[in-house]
Structure formats: structure tokens, C-alpha cells
Amino acid sequence: MTASGLLGGDGSARAQEVTLTVHHFLSAKAVNQAKMIEPWAESITEASGGRIAFEIFPSMTMGGSPPELYQQVRDGVADIVWTVLGYTPGVFPHAEVFNLPSVHSGSALVTNLAIQDLMDGPLAVDFEQVHPLLVHVHSGQALHTVGTSVRSIEDARGLKLRVPSRSGxxxxxxxxxxxxxxPVPDVPQAMSQGVLDGAFLPFEVALPLRLIDIAKYHTELAGGHRFGTTTFLLAMNQERYESxxxxxxxxxxxxxxEALARMAGEAWDAVEPRVMALAEARGNEIMHLDAEQSAPFLDAFRVTEERWLAEMAEKGIDGAALLAAAKEAVARHAPEAPGGVIGASE
Known part of the structure; x- marks a missing residue:
């Protein structure tokens, strides 16, 4: 359902008391809406006996640009938004820990559940100006490139790559x-026009953006490792919630x-292999690097962790304790990943 109508149904509309607007930057067919926001909204409408309805506005149809979504929900322009934490740098320093490549497990389900463990603890301070409904990740970023097959870190040198966050x-x-x-909606045109050589994105986003028709090469690391992940926020205006x-x-x-974290994680993890199969069917090449090929990437990414820890120290945040807590939470939930433990978080 898009902005053209309400999620609720004819029978439930008679009892409707509240209509909540939901704004986000992807299309109505993207996983975030089709597999998470719509089922979530429908479950609330049903549980409320139709007293709560939702109107979903995809593709920034309420106006503004993706980096403005957090401000829109904070200020009440939209009741609920789905956005990327990295679009507002510096606002979510604690939750940023889950973007680090040494933390994410390779499974959205596992990392989502790990995030929930910390939401009432060290992450809470990041969300004091909104009511967080869900903080979650996708399954991890593969590297999608147009004209270069990236099989080693040397192949990546000099490439212009779209960055999803500061840690990216x-x-x-x-x-x-x-x-x-x-912002991610601008990536397809930039790659088509040669402004970008490639981008860090999960396969599930590559499908609605048609990147599997633009990029011809796709790279992921050994042992379930991806090139980090991106942390998202589904948040409600605090005053609207309290009203x-x-x-x-x-x-x-x-x-x-937690209930939504589990549903979202399962949805994101399920779509990745399907889109990878579609990319291969188009004749694209997917490189699954082995441990020897992946090691130089993982060694280089330790610099990312060191830079993040240094920045946390400057902010007066105990980054080492937060990083340890995040890794422990991921390890605790790792057996819930499809097929067992995915990747490592060393």
C-alpha cells in the first residue's frame, strides 16, 4: 500500500481513531516496505481492531530529501519514518558500532537481535528525541562494480565507490x-554515467534499484563476511506516540x-540469495573470495575500528566497552542464523 490509500481495510476503517503517516526513501516494492513496514502496519491495524490505520509514503513523496527524514520525524512532519542512521552523522554515535565490519555477523537476523539487547542500555541515549520502533541492519554490503572485477584489494584501488556511512x-x-x-536512490544514475565505479549495497537493494542490470560484477568476502552493514531506524514522533x-x-x-527485529531480519536474509541468483541469471559474475583473498580486506578494515574507537574517546564514550558488548551480543545470537554461525566477529 502506498500513499494512495490507507492500510486498514474497509471493515476496520469504521472503528478508525488514528491514522499514522509513514515516510521513507525507497520504492513501495522494496523489501523495507513490502516485507517489513506493510506487514507490521497490518498486524497493528488488526490487533487494534482497526483503531489504528497507516498511510505509507514511499520514495520521499511527502517531500524533502533522505537526509531530512530524521528531522521530519523528530519535528512531527511525519508520524513515522524509516531512514539510515548514517544520513545524520554524529546523531547516533553509539548505534554506529553495528556498522563496523568486525561486528556484523553476515546475518540481519542475528545482528538485529543483538541490537535489541542493547537498546535499553548503551544505545538508548541516541534515541532520546524520538520513539524508536526498530533499529536494524540489512544482511551486509556486497561490492557491486560496473567495469572492474574485484578479486583482490589491489583491484579496488582508485575506484570511486558509493559510501553508505562514516565507517563505510x-x-x-x-x-x-x-x-x-x-543517498542510495542516486546510485543507479551515478553508476550508469561513470560518476561511480561501484557501490557497497546489499543485493536486496540492488534489485529495486536495478543495479544488477548496471553492475556486472559482485564481490563478497569469505566466511559470510560482507563489507560491513548499514544501520536503519524506524522511529515515531515522540509527542505523537505519547498522545x-x-x-x-x-x-x-x-x-x-524484538518481534519486528526478528521479522525484518528473516525477510532481509531470505531475499539475498534470491537476488544473487537473478544476477547470475543475467550473466553477472559473483565473486565469493576465499580466506586468503579476503584477509587483506579484513586486515585493512581494522583501521576502521581503530578510527571509531579514537572518535568515541574524543566524545567521552567508552567505545571499547560498547564494541565488546556489541560483539558479545552478536555471538550470543549467532546460532539463530540460517545454517548456524555466519561469519565471525573477531
Missing amino acids: TWMIEAMGAEPVGM LPDDLRAIIDDHSG
Whole structure:
């Protein structure tokens, strides 16, 4: 369902008390809406007996640009937004730990559950100005390139690569490549026109953006490792949330947090192999680097962790304790990954 109508159904609309707007930057067919936001909204509408309805605005149809989404929900322009934490640098320093390549497990489900373990603890301070419904990740970033087959770190040197976050910038620099920051909807045109040589993105985003028709090469690392991940936020305006009756707030709470983290993680993990198969069917080449080929990348990415720890120290944040807590949480949930432990978090 898009902005053309309400999620709720004809029968439930008679009891409708609240309509919540949801704004995000991807298309209505993308995984975030089709597999997460819509089922989540429908479950709340059903549980509330139709008292809560939702109107979803994909592709920034409420106006503004993707980096403005956090401000829109904070200020009440939209009731709910789905956005990338990295679009507002410096606002979420604690949650940034899950972007680091040494933390993410390679499974969205595992990392999502790990994030939930810390939401009421060290991550809470990042979200004091909004009501967080879910903080989550995707399954991890593969490297998609147009004209270069990246089989070694030397192959990546000098390439202009789209960066998803500050830590992504550091990763790209550590590879000897050139980071280029831009919102994800701008990536296909930039790659088609040669402004970018490639991008860090999961395969599930590469499908609606048609990147598997533009990029001819796709690289992922050994042992389930990807090139880090991106952390997302589904958040509600705090005043709007507090204005709801207690029973409706309880319904939203019951369908958010861990329950939504599990649903979102399973949806993201399920779509990756399907899109990879579609890319191969188009004649694209997917490189699964072995441990020897991957080692120079992983060694270089340790610089990312060191830079993040140094920045946390400057902010007065105990980055080492936060990093240890994040890795421990990921390890604790790793057996829940499809097929067992995916990757490592050393």
C-alpha cells in the first residue's frame, strides 16, 4: 500500500481513531516496505481492531530529501519514518558500532537481535528525541562494480565507490579507493554515467534499484563476511506516540522492538540469495573470495575500528566497552542464523 490509500481495510476503517503517516526513501516494492513496514502496519491495524490505520509514503513523496527524514520525524512532519542512521552523522554515535565490519555477523537476523539487547542500555541515549520502533541492519554490503572485477584489494584501488556511512568511508579509504557520498536512490544514475565505479549495497537493494542490470560484477568476502552493514531506524514522533491512549501504545510496543527485529531480519536474509541468483541469471559474475583473498580486506578494515574507537574517546564514550558488548551480543545470537554461525566477529 502506498500513499494512495490507507492500510486498514474497509471493515476496520469504521472503528478508525488514528491514522499514522509513514515516510521513507525507497520504492513501495522494496523489501523495507513490502516485507517489513506493510506487514507490521497490518498486524497493528488488526490487533487494534482497526483503531489504528497507516498511510505509507514511499520514495520521499511527502517531500524533502533522505537526509531530512530524521528531522521530519523528530519535528512531527511525519508520524513515522524509516531512514539510515548514517544520513545524520554524529546523531547516533553509539548505534554506529553495528556498522563496523568486525561486528556484523553476515546475518540481519542475528545482528538485529543483538541490537535489541542493547537498546535499553548503551544505545538508548541516541534515541532520546524520538520513539524508536526498530533499529536494524540489512544482511551486509556486497561490492557491486560496473567495469572492474574485484578479486583482490589491489583491484579496488582508485575506484570511486558509493559510501553508505562514516565507517563505510573509512573502509573505502582503507582499501585505497575513493569514497563518494550520496543517498542510495542516486546510485543507479551515478553508476550508469561513470560518476561511480561501484557501490557497497546489499543485493536486496540492488534489485529495486536495478543495479544488477548496471553492475556486472559482485564481490563478497569469505566466511559470510560482507563489507560491513548499514544501520536503519524506524522511529515515531515522540509527542505523537505519547498522545495515543495507553492501550494503543501497548499494541504498537508489542509489535515493535524484538518481534519486528526478528521479522525484518528473516525477510532481509531470505531475499539475498534470491537476488544473487537473478544476477547470475543475467550473466553477472559473483565473486565469493576465499580466506586468503579476503584477509587483506579484513586486515585493512581494522583501521576502521581503530578510527571509531579514537572518535568515541574524543566524545567521552567508552567505545571499547560498547564494541565488546556489541560483539558479545552478536555471538550470543549467532546460532539463530540460517545454517548456524555466519561469519565471525573477531
